[in-house]
Amino acid sequence: MESKNEHKKGPWTVEEDRILMDHIRVHGKGKWNRIAKTTGLKRCGKSCRLRWINYLSPGVKRGDFSEEEEDLIIRLHNLLGNRWSLIAGRVPGRTDNQVKNHWNTHLCKKLGIKKGKTKVGSSLQSLSKKMGNNPTSVPSKLNFEPPSNCNSATEAKTAAKDDSQSMCRFASTQEATTEDNNESSFWLSKDDLNLLTPFLLEPLNSYSLDFVWDCL
DNA sequence: AACCGTCGCAACCGCCGAATT
DNA sequence: CAATTCGGCGGTTGCGACGGT
Numbered sequence: 001m002e003s004k005n006e007h008k009k010g011p012w013t014v015e016e017d018r019i020l021m022d023h024i025r026v027h028g029k030g031k032w033n034r035i036a037k038t039t040g041l042k043r044c045g046k047s048c049r050l051r052w053i054n055y056l057s058p059g060v061k062r063g064d065f066s067e068e069e070e071d072l073i074i075r076l077h078n079l080l081g082n083r084w085s086l087i088a089g090r091v092p093g094r095t096d097n098q099v100k101n102h103w104n105t106h107l108c109k110k111l112g113i114k115k116g117k118t119k120v121g122s123s124l125q126s127l128s129k130k131m132g133n134n135p136t137s138v139p140s141k142l143n144f145e146p147p148s149n150c151n152s153a154t155e156a157k158t159a160a161k162d163d164s165q166s167m168c169r170f171a172s173t174q175e176a177t178t179e180d181n182n183e184s185s186f187w188l189s190k191d192d193l194n195l196l197t198p199f200l201l202e203p204l205n206s207y208s209l210d211f212v213w214d215c216l
Numbered sequence: 217a218a219c220c221g222t223c224g225c226a227a228c229c230g231c232c233g234a235a236t237t
Numbered sequence: 238c239a240a241t242t243c244g245g246c247g248g249t250t251g252c253g254a255c256g257g258t
Contacts, residue, residue: 009227010228010251011226011227012227030244032243032244033242033243033244045244046228046229046243046244047227047228049244050226050227050228051226051227053245054226055226082247082248083246084246084247085245085247096245096246096247097225097226098225100248101225102224102225104224105224
């Protein structure tokens with residue numbers, strides 16, 4: 001156990017940045033907790049990691065978000081909720097922190113979304129954990145087969161492009177039917193996705209995000 | 217010019233799962 | 238196999254910058 005008091009807090013100085021970058025240049029990323037020991041930097045491992053990822057990493061894009069980026073984030077957020085790391089992973093050069101901040105400060109306002117306690121990602125995890133012992137409590141057989149049942153990714157794409165009505169269709173286990181048959185397939189409005197009944201996201205976890213990407 | 221409220225962003229915190237010991 | 242450490246995530250906070258009065 002390390003003493004918490006040893007670790008400096010607050011904004012990073014140029015000198016600290018230099019030390020961290022030098023260390024990573026030589027040793028590479030990882031082993032964050034050992035950086036303090038080997039460099040004398042009075043920062044905890046977490047702080048070093050965050051500083052690198054959010055600021056020092058050469059891949060990080062600075063400056064304003066473009067309209068394309070904003071559009072992408074909005075659509076990804078509709079699908080994924082507050083899973084910032086997943087969203088950021090699909091927005092080149094942007095970190096989860098940047099995406100999260102931009103969402104909370106700009107896009108929420110832009111879209112007229114009130115900030116609420118919609119802790120989608122983590123609540124999903126904790127809820128599914130709680131439900132884990134009782135799988136029957138979850139409609140576990142939601143059949144999420146977008147490429148065929150979504151009437152192709154392009155349909156989802158078209159739907160998602162309509163900002164006011166963006167929807168994503170999930171098909172039930174029974175079979176994929178036409179969208180007119182609301183009993184075996186259903187649509188989620190953007191608002192529904194924002195409220196995010198957690199089990200609806202469950203199937204997403206088992207699919208490659210590439211599919212989600214294809215739907216955009 | 218001074219004060220005050222708001223905004224935006226960097227950084228911290230707490231929690232969790234995975235990896236290691 | 239249990240305990241500990243590490244890395245990662247999302248939510249939250251603190252503070253400087255900025256604009257309005």
